[in-house]
Amino acid sequence: MSLLPWARLLYQAGSLGIAPSAFWQVSVAEWRALVTPDPALGQGMSRANLNQLALRFPDEEVPLDDVNE
Numbered sequence: 001m002s003l004l005p006w007a008r009l010l011y012q013a014g015s016l017g018i019a020p021s022a023f024w025q026v027s028v029a030e031w032r033a034l035v036t037p038d039p040a041l042g043q044g045m046s047r048a049n050l051n052q053l054a055l056r057f058p059d060e061e062v063p064l065d066d067v068n069e
Contacts, residue, residue, distance in 0.1 A: 017047050 012035055013023040026034070034045050 016045075016050060 009031075010020075010023070013020075016034060018026070018034075034050070
């Protein structure tokens with residue numbers, strides 16, 4: 001038996017429009033920020049808020065030769 005409710009987590013990710021490949025790359029802190037209600041807003045993060053953050057903080061491509069392993 002799994003300790004995590006995977007079906008619920010995947011359903012929430014789909015509701016937010018998060019692709020499966022992106023879901024598996026999200027940290028626990030990022031996931032909590034996405035699904036935990038914000039007391040100031042009275043709700044969790046909306047798709048519109050997520051899109052605004054993605055525009056403000058776009059992912060940066062890292063050249064493969066710059067990756068430290």
